[in-house]
Amino acid sequence: MRLNPRWINKLVTWALTFQAVLAVGILVAIILVIFIKGAPHVSLGFIFSYPEDMGRHGGIFPSIVATVLLGLLSLVFATPLGVGTAIFLTEYTKESTFTRIIRFGVESLAGIPSIIYGLFGFIFFVIKLGMGWSLLSGTLTITIMVLPTIIRTSEEAIKAVPNNLRMVSFSLGATKWETVTRVVIPSAMPGILTGIMLSIGRAVSETAAVIFTMGSSLRLPTSLADSGRTMAVHFYILAREGISLEKAYGTALILVMTILIINFVAYYLMNRMVAKYS
Amino acid sequence: MDSKITIKGLNLFFGKTQVLKGVNLDVYRNRISGFMGPSASGKSTLISVINKLVFFEEAVRTEGSVYIDGQNILGNGLSDVALRKKVGTLFATPIPLPRSIFENIAFGPKLNGTWKKSDLYAIVEESLTKAFLWDEVKDRLDDSALKLSGGQQQRLCLARTLALKPEIILLDEPCSGLDPISTLKIEEALAELKSEHTIILVSNNTKQIARACDFVAFLYLGELIEAGTTDKVFTYPDAKMTEDYIQGKFG
Numbered sequence: 001m002r003l004n005p006r007w008i009n010k011l012v013t014w015a016l017t018f019q020a021v022l023a024v025g026i027l028v029a030i031i032l033v034i035f036i037k038g039a040p041h042v043s044l045g046f047i048f049s050y051p052e053d054m055g056r057h058g059g060i061f062p063s064i065v066a067t068v069l070l071g072l073l074s075l076v077f078a079t080p081l082g083v084g085t086a087i088f089l090t091e092y093t094k095e096s097t098f099t100r101i102i103r104f105g106v107e108s109l110a111g112i113p114s115i116i117y118g119l120f121g122f123i124f125f126v127i128k129l130g131m132g133w134s135l136l137s138g139t140l141t142i143t144i145m146v147l148p149t150i151i152r153t154s155e156e157a158i159k160a161v162p163n164n165l166r167m168v169s170f171s172l173g174a175t176k177w178e179t180v181t182r183v184v185i186p187s188a189m190p191g192i193l194t195g196i197m198l199s200i201g202r203a204v205s206e207t208a209a210v211i212f213t214m215g216s217s218l219r220l221p222t223s224l225a226d227s228g229r230t231m232a233v234h235f236y237i238l239a240r241e242g243i244s245l246e247k248a249y250g251t252a253l254i255l256v257m258t259i260l261i262i263n264f265v266a267y268y269l270m271n272r273m274v275a276k277y278s
Numbered sequence: 279m280d281s282k283i284t285i286k287g288l289n290l291f292f293g294k295t296q297v298l299k300g301v302n303l304d305v306y307r308n309r310i311s312g313f314m315g316p317s318a319s320g321k322s323t324l325i326s327v328i329n330k331l332v333f334f335e336e337a338v339r340t341e342g343s344v345y346i347d348g349q350n351i352l353g354n355g356l357s358d359v360a361l362r363k364k365v366g367t368l369f370a371t372p373i374p375l376p377r378s379i380f381e382n383i384a385f386g387p388k389l390n391g392t393w394k395k396s397d398l399y400a401i402v403e404e405s406l407t408k409a410f411l412w413d414e415v416k417d418r419l420d421d422s423a424l425k426l427s428g429g430q431q432q433r434l435c436l437a438r439t440l441a442l443k444p445e446i447i448l449l450d451e452p453c454s455g456l457d458p459i460s461t462l463k464i465e466e467a468l469a470e471l472k473s474e475h476t477i478i479l480v481s482n483n484t485k486q487i488a489r490a491c492d493f494v495a496f497l498y499l500g501e502l503i504e505a506g507t508t509d510k511v512f513t514y515p516d517a518k519m520t521e522d523y524i525q526g527k528f529g
Contacts, residue, residue, distance in 0.1 A: 167331060168373045168435075172386040173363040173442060182385070187376055 031256060038253030041246045047254065051218050055234065056244050060251050062220040066228030067258065069135060069221060070214065071204045074142040079196060081143070082150030083185075086192075089151075090158045091180055110148035117145045118212035126213055136224040138214030145209055146199035153198070157191020158184060189273050197266045201259055207232045231255040282307040282446065282476040283328065287342035290323060290500075292335065297323050299500040300342075305493075310468060310477040312491035312508070314484060316528065320500040321480045322370075325448040328478070329365045330358050346446070363390070366444030370451040372431035374423035379415050382423045382434060386442040401441050409437035410467050429460025436467060446476045453486065465490045484524050488512050496520045 049059035085102075093099050121141030131137045161184050169179040185192070207230075215227035216237060229237070231251050238248035283305035290298035298320045305311050313321040326332035327344060330351065343350045351361055363386075375382050383402045384392075392398060402419065406412040411433040415426070423434055432452060439447060449468075453461040468477055468490060481487055487494055488508060495505040496517075504511060504520050515521045522528055 164369065164371075164373045165375060167334070168369070168375060169385075170334070170358075171329060171331060171362055171367040171369075172389065172438065173359050174385075174389055175359055178389055183375060 034249065034252050034256055038249035038251075041250035042253055046250055050220070051234075054243055055218065055238050055247055060231065060234060060247075060254065062218060063229050063231045063234045063251065064254065064258070066135070066214070066221050067204055067230040067232070067255070069228070070138055070142060070210070070230055071200050071262075073135070073139040074146060074203045075196060075200060077139065077143040078146050078150055078199060082147050082195070083154045083192060085147075085151050086154035086158055087180055087185075090155055091176070091184065106148045106151050109144075110152065113208075114145060114206055115208035115212075117141055118209035120144075121209060121213035132225065133213065133215030133217070133227040134225045135214060135221050135228055138210050138228075139224075141209050141213045142203045142206060145206070146202055149199050149202070150192075150195045153195025154188070154192045157188035157195075160191065161187045186273075190270050193266055193270045193273075197263055200262050200266075204230070204259055204262070205232050205255065206230075207236050211236075231258070280307045281305065282346065284345040285324075285342070286345070288324075288327065288344060289341040290320075290327060290332070291337075291339045293337045297500050298327070301497075301500075301502045303495055303502055303505055305476060305478060307476050308472055308474075309492040310472050310479055310490055311493040311495065312487035313478060313480045313495050313497060314482060314487050314523070315497035315503075316482065316523070318499065319497040321482075321497050322450050323500075324497070325367075325450055325478055325480055327352075328446070329362055329367050329448055331367070333358075363442055364444055365446045365448060366439035366442055368432070368435055368439055368447065368449045368452045370454050372428060372435050372455075374426070374431050374434055376424060377422070378420045379423050379426070379434060380419040383438050383441045386438065390442070402437075405437040405441040406434075408440050408467065408471065409433045410463050411437055427460075429456050429463065432456060432460065433463060433467070436464065440471070444475065446478070447471065449477070449479045451480055451482065453481070453483070461486070484526070496523060498523075 046059040047064065048061050050061055051063075052058035085106075089099055089102060118141065121137055121144075125131045125137040125140050126133060131140075165183050165187060166179055169183045174182065210230055210233055214230070214233075216229040216233050217227035218229055218234075219226070221228035232255060235248050235251045235255065238244055238251065281304040283303075285301055285303045285305075288298055288301040289296060301320075301324065313324060315321050323332060327340065328346075328351070332338055340352055343352055345351070346361075346364065349355055375385060377385075380398075380402055383405050384398045387398060387401050392401070403412060403416075406415065411430060414430060415421075415434075423431065426434060432455075436452075453464055456464070465486070468479070471477060472492075479487070479491060491508050493506065494508045494511045496503045496511065496515075496519075498519060504515060504517050506516075511520060512524060515524065
């Protein structure tokens with residue numbers, strides 16, 4: 001028996017719609033739960049005051065600072081390194097065994113669990129290089145962790161730039177570097193920014209790799225050598241050790257809000273960039 | 279007659295395939311020269327040797343020489359970047375850069391170190407005027423170049439090339455995707471431009487070659503079959519093959 005193609009089409013449309021609604025619905029549900037459970041415990045005081053009694057009372061100001069610093073600093077290191085590698089792989093080399101090895105390495109790095117990065121960071125940065133549990137150790141570890149994401153997304157974005165744009169640039173007397181900086185990168189910018197956004201999200205919400213390398217001090221980090229406790233780590237400790245579930249949900253809400261704000265800002269910048277170059 | 283470009287014994291290979299076979303040709307200063315021939319005749323490859331963009335392809339090898347003002351560009355004397363500032367190129371399809379009309383034209387001058395807005399504006403106005411586009415876009419220079427029609431985009435690309443004041447302009451089937459009116463506007467612009475530039479027009483539209491060019495070269499499968507003034511080649515071609523091509527018996 002053969003089903004009526006129109007019925008199949010209807011069925012598929014409904015099934016796909018259902019799947020899309022389900023996927024977004026789960027996300028909305030998570031945010032709603034965090035909002036409902038967290039909102040009663042969030043106030044200006046919670047955001048701007050220091051924790052007391054291991055976080056049982058008071059606010060999470062040092063954790064917010066630690067989180068933002070860790071996120072921004074790892075990007076400051078990872079973006080030039082990652083985008084540079086992507087430019088090298090796409091514009092300055094031909095496909096060869098060498099590039100295939102690099103690419104394979106990058107892909108393998110992307111699949112390593114974050115706690116392994118944490119362990120490496122602990123052994124190498126914290127112990128071997130004597131950086132201790134510090135913002136710097138944490139930053140460098142997170143940098144290595146998010147590099148594969150930035151490299152892969154930047155590479156795809158650069159590859160997607162039509163080759164005839166490069167030819168036009170060369171035909172107008174541009175050097176390779178001028179072509180890369182003035183034509184290729186601007187055109188690839190939306191894709192590159194997507195990778196950077198994903199990386200911020202990972203850096204800000206990471207726990208395992210951060211506990212091992214940045215520690216969990218509740219003090220406000222004021223230098224690269226200071227330890228600190230990011231919001232994700234704070235949440236983990238509050239919940240895991242049963243210190244205060246209320247404060248944990250409050251922290252989770254601020255963390256989610258932070259990530260949303262970063263994404264909105266990035267989208268805003270991206271749209272401005274796209275408007276300028278199209 | 280004064281030669282701007284002299285091609286001597288030019289062979290070109292893509293890997294093992296020979297695409298140009300012993301081409302000898304003079305291209306005259308301040309004239310429009312047409313390269314015509316069926317597809318795979320090597321006419322586009324020939325101009326991509328003159329701007330050296332062909333060397334971005336894989337496994338390209340050349341023999342022979344191409345002189346511009348007596349200097350062999352296939353030798354080591356002139357850098358590719360310096361060459362391409364002398365030799366402007368217009369491609370078959372209009373390729374505006376994804377930015378504003380103004381910035382498209384300012385792209386080349388900025389590479390040469392012109393950054394002052396007023397200087398750039400003067401160049402933009404002059405180039406667009408020469409490309410017969412100024413009146414249509416002067417009120418929306420900050421709009422995206424991608425919003426222009428195909429014919430306008432191709433004239434924008436011509437203006438972008440002119441902004442560098444190239445001595446030579448190469449046009450690789452520039453009207454293949456354009457309507458007759460846009461084509462006419464490009465041809466009008468070229469007629470004006472030849473007083474200051476040496477122009478090569480590649481086309482497989484023989485009528486366009488006859489209309490627009492002073493000299494014409496006919497290529498077939500990588501060989502130069504015949505070259506001469508347009509009048510001569512179109513009225514008394516030496517080779518039977520040229521005659522057949524012009525009459526549309528093959529192509």
